[in-house]
Amino acid sequence: MTTILTNARLVLPNEVVLGTVVIEDGRIAEVQPGRRSTAPGAVDLAADTLMPGIVDLHTDNLERQVQPRSNARWPSRSAMVAHDAQCAAAGVTTVLDALCLGDLGFDKDRVLTFRDGVADLDALAGTGLLKSEHFLHLRCELPALDMMDLLDPVAEHPRVRMVSLMDHSPGIGQYANLDRYRAMRLREGRSPAWIEDRIVELQEQRARTRGPNRRALLSRIVPLAIVLASHDDNTAEEVAENAADGIGISEFPVSMLAASEARARGMDVIAGAPNIVRGGSHSGNVAAADLVRGGVVDAYASDYVPSSLLEAAFASVAHPSMRGAGVTLAQGVAMVTANPARMAGLLDRGRIEPGLRADLVHVREHEGMAVVRQVWREGERVS
Numbered sequence: 014m015t016t017i018l019t020n021a022r023l024v025l026p027n028e029v030v031l032g033t034v035v036i037e038d039g040r041i042a043e044v045q046p047g048r049r050s051t052a053p054g055a056v057d058l059a060a061d062t063l064m065p066g067i068v069d070l071h072t073d074n075l076e077r078q079v080q081p082r083s084n085a086r087w088p089s090r091s092a093m094v095a096h097d098a099q100c101a102a103a104g105v106t107t108v109l110d111a112l113c114l115g116d117l118g119f120d121k122d123r124v125l126t127f128r129d130g131v132a133d134l135d136a137l138a139g140t141g142l143l144k145s146e147h148f149l150h151l152r153c154e155l156p157a158l159d160m161m162d163l164l165d166p167v168a169e170h171p172r173v174r175m176v177s178l179m180d181h182s183p184g185i186g187q188y189a190n191l192d193r194y195r196a197m198r199l200r201e202g203r204s205p206a207w208i209e210d211r212i213v214e215l216q217e218q219r220a221r222t223r224g225p226n227r228r229a230l231l232s233r234i235v236p237l238a239i240v241l242a243s244h245d246d247n248t249a250e251e252v253a254e255n256a257a258d259g260i261g262i263s264e265f266p267v268s269m270l271a272a273s274e275a276r277a278r279g280m281d282v283i284a285g286a287p288n289i290v291r292g293g294s295h296s297g298n299v300a301a302a303d304l305v306r307g308g309v310v311d312a313y314a315s316d317y318v319p320s321s322l323l324e325a326a327f328a329s330v331a332h333p334s335m336r337g338a339g340v341t342l343a344q345g346v347a348m349v350t351a352n353p354a355r356m357a358g359l360l361d362r363g364r365i366e367p368g369l370r371a372d373l374v375h376v377r378e379h380e381g382m383a384v385v386r387q388v389w390r391e392g393e394r395v396s
Contacts, residue, residue, distance in 0.1 A: 062376040
């Protein structure tokens with residue numbers, strides 16, 4: 014089957030040009046800059062933007078569908094289908110579902126979401142019902158007592174593309190500021206005395222378990238050649254340890270120092286797209302816009318809002334907070350397409366080039382906002 018998309022503003026790897034894309038059998042057959050097709054059935058995109066399908070390396074959006082309210086858990090299979098539809102509607106054609114392995118006593122339902130998520134992907138992936146292509150990103154909580162028991166059975170699952178090392182202990186990484194940590198737990202209804210006891214307990218648990226669990230995880234994953242990432246890096250020492258262990262990605266560094274150190278050591282850096290869209294970190298850490306202006310960001314991930322990726326790509330070019338960053342549209346789009354595809358080892362997508370998958374997104378800009386109009390995955394319209 015042949016599909017022709019014409020009169021489109023094509024976002025190519027190094028430039029943006031008006032032209033035509035020809036799709037055959039799910040692949041990009043031709044890219045014709047400067048040419049407007051008059052072939053019967055050609056789809057005229059009215060000079061709107063046509064870009065590659067978005068690749069999301071880290072999304073927790075499934076958790077929002079499984080737990081739409083704090084006291085209401087949704088059936089997991091239904092939640093997975095809803096999550097998939099939201100991703101596709103946001104232009105995300107490749108999804109790495111970030112599922113948590115390990116509990117520090119606050120998110121027991123996350124372990125159930127992980128188990129159900131893997132089972133649901135196994136059940137749905139071959140049915141043709143999912144609009145986007147899904148892979149697994151295993152988020153491993155290093156100080157958790159149950160982390161390795163959860164990891165071992167799924168470490169060799171064929172859909173695992175990334176494993177990240179997390180540490181959400183109080184006083185570490187994202188929660189380095191203990192006053193913020195205390196305030197967060199107070200908002201959850203915990204008493205001050207309970208919080209102080211829990212901080213001591215978790216810090217003692219980390220001292221016992223973090224080192225052995227880290228060594229066990231690396232021993233299990235490194236031989237499998239799975240992409241390894243660190244999470245919420247804060248200090249140069251943390252980054253140095255990660256680089257020495259062969260970890261090639263720093264995901265959501267919480268300080269400019271950590272991001273700069275990661276870049277200096279040849280690591281890729283992922284920033285949160287919601288941080289760009291909101292204009293800052295929701296937890297009081299470094300603004301992603303500052304990291305982009307500093308030249309130390311390679312890719313965005315949606316974290317908890319799939320639609321943030323498209324908005325962040327365009328905001329990187331036009332938003333007032335990004336003045337001085339010098340990001341072109343081709344570069345901004347690459348941060349949500351070609352760069353994350355490369356980082357995940359998915360070299361068959363992420364660019365508008367002949368021979369690659371026809372994962373494409375039709376975007377219209379309206380009053381400064383980028384809006385998805387149509388989405389194709391392997392040449393099939395999915396949204």
